[in-house]
Amino acid sequence: MSDRRVVVTGLGPVSPLGCGKETFWNAILEGKDGSCNVQRFDTSQYKVHRACEVQGYVAPKLPGDPGPAAALAVEAARLALEDANFAEIPQQSGVVMGTTGGEIPILEHIHRQQAEQGEDQVPRRQFPKYPCHTITAQVARYFGLKGPNLMVPTACAAGNYAFAMAKDWIQEGRCDVVLAGGADPLSIVSFTGFSRLFAISPDVPRPFDKNRKGILPGEGAGILVLEAYESAQKRGAHIYAEMVGYGLSCDAYHPTMPHPESMGVRLAMERALADAGLTPADVDYISAHGTGTQANDKLETAAIRAVMQDQAERVPVSSVKSMMGHTMGAASALEGIVCSMAIQSDMIPPTIHYETPDPDCDLDYVPNQARQHPVGVALNNAYAFGGNNSCVVFARHPR
Amino acid sequence: MSQSHAPVVITATSALTPFGCGGEDFWLGITQATHSPSEKEVPALDVKALLGPRGLRHWDRTALLLGCAARLAMNEGDWEQAGYQPDEAGVVFGSTHGSIEAIVSFDKEAVAEGPRYVNPQAFANTVINAPAGRLAMHFDLPGLNTTVSSGLSSVLDAIGYAEGMIRRGRIQAVLCGGALGWSPAIAWGYERNQRLAVNGQPSPPFDAAGEGGSLREGAGVLLLECPERAAARNRQPLAKITGSGACFEPDVSSPSFSGPESAIRFALKQAGREADELAAVVSCARGLALTDEVEFKALANLVPETVPITAPAGACGDSLETVGALAMITAVEMLTHGQIPKIAGGRPRPGLNLVLEQTQSFAPGPVLVSSWDPEGHGAAVILEPG
Numbered sequence: 001m002s003d004r005r006v007v008v009t010g011l012g013p014v015s016p017l018g019c020g021k022e023t024f025w026n027a028i029l030e031g032k033d034g035s036c037n038v039q040r041f042d043t044s045q046y047k048v049h050r051a052c053e054v055q056g057y058v059a060p061k062l063p064g065d066p067g068p069a070a071a072l073a074v075e076a077a078r079l080a081l082e083d084a085n086f087a088e089i090p091q092q093s094g095v096v097m098g099t100t101g102g103e104i105p106i107l108e109h110i111h112r113q114q115a116e117q118g119e120d121q122v123p124r125r126q127f128p129k130y131p132c133h134t135i136t137a138q139v140a141r142y143f144g145l146k147g148p149n150l151m152v153p154t155a156c157a158a159g160n161y162a163f164a165m166a167k168d169w170i171q172e173g174r175c176d177v178v179l180a181g182g183a184d185p186l187s188i189v190s191f192t193g194f195s196r197l198f199a200i201s202p203d204v205p206r207p208f209d210k211n212r213k214g215i216l217p218g219e220g221a222g223i224l225v226l227e228a229y230e231s232a233q234k235r236g237a238h239i240y241a242e243m244v245g246y247g248l249s250c251d252a253y254h255p256t257m258p259h260p261e262s263m264g265v266r267l268a269m270e271r272a273l274a275d276a277g278l279t280p281a282d283v284d285y286i287s288a289h290g291t292g293t294q295a296n297d298k299l300e301t302a303a304i305r306a307v308m309q310d311q312a313e314r315v316p317v318s319s320v321k322s323m324m325g326h327t328m329g330a331a332s333a334l335e336g337i338v339c340s341m342a343i344q345s346d347m348i349p350p351t352i353h354y355e356t357p358d359p360d361c362d363l364d365y366v367p368n369q370a371r372q373h374p375v376g377v378a379l380n381n382a383y384a385f386g387g388n389n390s391c392v393v394f395a396r397h398p399r
Numbered sequence: 400m401s402q403s404h405a406p407v408v409i410t411a412t413s414a415l416t417p418f419g420c421g422g423e424d425f426w427l428g429i430t431q432a433t434h435s436p437s438e439k440e441v442p443a444l445d446v447k448a449l450l451g452p453r454g455l456r457h458w459d460r461t462a463l464l465l466g467c468a469a470r471l472a473m474n475e476g477d478w479e480q481a482g483y484q485p486d487e488a489g490v491v492f493g494s495t496h497g498s499i500e501a502i503v504s505f506d507k508e509a510v511a512e513g514p515r516y517v518n519p520q521a522f523a524n525t526v527i528n529a530p531a532g533r534l535a536m537h538f539d540l541p542g543l544n545t546t547v548s549s550g551l552s553s554v555l556d557a558i559g560y561a562e563g564m565i566r567r568g569r570i571q572a573v574l575c576g577g578a579l580g581w582s583p584a585i586a587w588g589y590e591r592n593q594r595l596a597v598n599g600q601p602s603p604p605f606d607a608a609g610e611g612g613s614l615r616e617g618a619g620v621l622l623l624e625c626p627e628r629a630a631a632r633n634r635q636p637l638a639k640i641t642g643s644g645a646c647f648e649p650d651v652s653s654p655s656f657s658g659p660e661s662a663i664r665f666a667l668k669q670a671g672r673e674a675d676e677l678a679a680v681v682s683c684a685r686g687l688a689l690t691d692e693v694e695f696k697a698l699a700n701l702v703p704e705t706v707p708i709t710a711p712a713g714a715c716g717d718s719l720e721t722v723g724a725l726a727m728i729t730a731v732e733m734l735t736h737g738q739i740p741k742i743a744g745g746r747p748r749p750g751l752n753l754v755l756e757q758t759q760s761f762a763p764g765p766v767l768v769s770s771w772d773p774e775g776h777g778a779a780v781i782l783e784p785g
Contacts (some may be wrong), residue, residue: 003685008502043640045513045514045515046514046515047515075497099527100526100527101525101526101527102527104502104525107502107503107506109505111503111507111510112507112510115507115510115511119587124591124592125592127588127589127591127592128588128589128592128594129586130588131496131548131550131774132495132527132548133495133548133550133553133772133774133776134774137647137774137775137776140647140649140775141650141775143649144504144649144650145649146646146648146649146661147647148645148646148647148648149549149645149646149647149775149776150547150548150549150556150645150776151547151548151549152545152546152547152548153494153497153526153528153546153547154528154544154545154546155526155527155528161545165560168563170568170726172563174665183753188504188506188507188509188514189506189525191514192505192506192509192514192517192522193505193517193519193522193525195514196514196515196517196518196519196522197519197522222624248543248544248545248569249486249541249542249543249544250489250490250532250535250540250541250542250543250544251535251536251541252485252535252536252538252539252540252541252544253536253537255457255524255529255533255536256522256523257531263541264541267486282503291710307747326631346629382763384525384526384528384542385526385528385532386526386527386529386531386532386535387529387532387535387536387541387544388528388532388544388545
């Protein structure tokens with residue numbers, strides 16, 4: 001079973017740039033700016049006021065009125081399954097998703113109700129909606145899926161962790177199809193925390209630009225339908241890409257700061273390439289973690305240089321967080337969709353808001369304009385609080 | 400990356416419960432207790448002795464419990480002699496609530512004082528994977544760091560995931576388990592929803608009308624290793640993991656609803672075992688009919704009535720997903736001692752051979768550990784003598 005190949009057959013983005021594959025990808029190629037003034041909550045007590053919210057999205061009505069992360073996840077799954085075009089969704093399909101805060105807005109709502117109205121006035125059914133595994137449970141329940149079901153809350157690298165787990169499930173024969181991705185709603189806790197770390201940009205995110213001032217918190221969900229190749233082939237499914245490898249690691253250095261020599265990031269990328277049986281010369285595009293903070297972008301650049309060696313300057317590297325902000329646990333899931341579409345269309349997304357080169361960030365970041373470029377192999381980098389690092393390798397199918 | 404063909408082994412365990420710190424206190428507690436302890440917290444936890452005097456200021460209680468349990472497991476497993484390179488070892492944490500008290504206090508401070516006055520250092524603890532990250536930093540374990548969540552089944556799923564990562568050669572050794580620090584937020588949230596005992600009178604596991612157990616702190620860590628590496632240093636395994644399974648039941652009202660049955664079937668199949676070969680079952684039943692009745696039905700359908708069944712939560716209380724870690728450690732201890740502890744406070748029910756009167760002898764053989772979460776997540780692990 002371990003030789004089974006795993007392919008991408010459906011894409012479901014719900015993002016600040018729009019929902020659905022075509023809307024999302026067109027916005028990416030246009031270099032659309034998904035930022036806005038925060039609408040979800042009052043930011044008058046903060047020094048920063050910008051974020052990236054999902055606009056024009058109607059949350060699906062779900063039994064039990066679950067939290068916003070579950071609604072985002074179900075909609076992303078619906079779009080991905082629609083795109084995968086199953087005659088009948090296999091009941092034994094699995095669901096695995098990542099998140100940073102999960103349904104943390106549920107807790108935020110409880111705390112504000114407690115403060116304003118007293119503890120007894122909080123509806124008792126609120127709290128059981130908080131645990132993050134309710135998100136994948138809602139997805140599976142909505143579509144009647146009985147396969148393995150798991151949340152992987154490894155913060156902002158979580159989508160990639162979910163892809164990795166899905167690949168293992170399929171290769172081990174636990175299921176033929178997995179809905180894999182990530183979801184996070186915009187949260188007050190996250191906005192407050194990043195603002196107290198002075199890590200939120202006052203206007204827009206500028207990954208890899210010398211004048212970058214931080215992230216813009218975002219929200220969204222992204223789902224890939226990952227499927228055993230023989231299953232996809234049998235039903236004549238459209239194959240966007242093949243997931244050919246992954247690498248995981250941990251900085252084991254600091255809860256929020258990246259390792260100063262990028263040791264964990266390098267290990268994840270090296271493991272991913274080795275797992276895929278590829279070398280740096282095979283890589284055509286890197287979807288960077290690229291948050292827009294001073295430390296991340298400098299150290300990610302150093303890691304790419306260390307791993308890619310003499311290929312580093314050849315390979316385009318871009319950060320779609322410049323357009324859709326940092327969607328936390330959804331980020332690498334949405335970026336997995338970006339990698340799949342880049343392979344599909346031989347187009348590389350831009351890094352927008354790029355104006356001033358930084359000597360510490362000296363790679364080809366595809367500034368401001370999408371670029372036509374053959375993409376046979378794409379790496380998807382994602383890192384997280386807690387020191388979690390990940391890299392997933394997607395490749396053209398057939399290669 | 401070389402795959403191992405022999406089962407992954409467990410070479411050390413450590414449990415922290417209101418009975419005390421370490422395996423002996425835990426085994427004594429679950430074999431002698433008649434009900435869950437009145438203490439809510441782990442007593443006499445000497446954090447500085449176990450984790451050192453520095454660098455712990457920003458650790459929350461859950462991370463401290465996980466760290467102390469990990470240190471004890473590493474001590475028992477002669478970790479320093481194992482000679483693992485840093486990138487060969489990692490951490491897998493089964494948790495759904497993470498450091499929930501840290502999240503709650505961070506947000507409540509923002510509500511009370513305003514967002515400009517919260518402590519930015521506390522933000523790092525608001526991600527669910529924070530305790531696992533703390534562990535990796537403290538013990539320098541960069542090889543793997545994953546937190547998995549499936550509610551009350553989280554730790555058994557973590558064990559299954561860690562076992563697979565070792566078997567596939569992606570990592571050589573994993574500290575795997577769960578922890579729950581005392582949480583007023585959880586007590587408030589679940590007592591109001593009748594998921595924990597509200598009257599101070601916990602129900603015993605598998606009580607048909609169980610109204611919940613008593614929330615208690617707990618932590619359990621198991622050291623999982625590649626069998627070849629354990630053998631190379633003459634480390635005798637305590638047990639080996641021969642199978643694991645997971646399932647989800649989307650519709651509890653469906654006639655075909657079978658709870659964790661398919662997880663158990665998958666685990667047995669992977670182990671190459673039939674249900675009638677089981678020597679015992681350790682259940683994560685906790686005195687809550689909402690979960691216990693589903694597991695009861697699945698076990699009654701699958702497991703011959705001769706197979707003895709225990710459930711340690713009756714003795715050590717309900718530490719939510721951490722009960723999975725304590726159930727795993729119970730199974731390991733059973734294989735070591737050749738005994739199966741009784742279900743503290745348990746009452747007889749036809750259909751299953753619940754161990755009720757006293758600790759029984761049993762011939763060590765395959766042991767099933769199973770769990771069920773009311774969202775629909777089932778998990779199962781098969782352990783066998785090392």
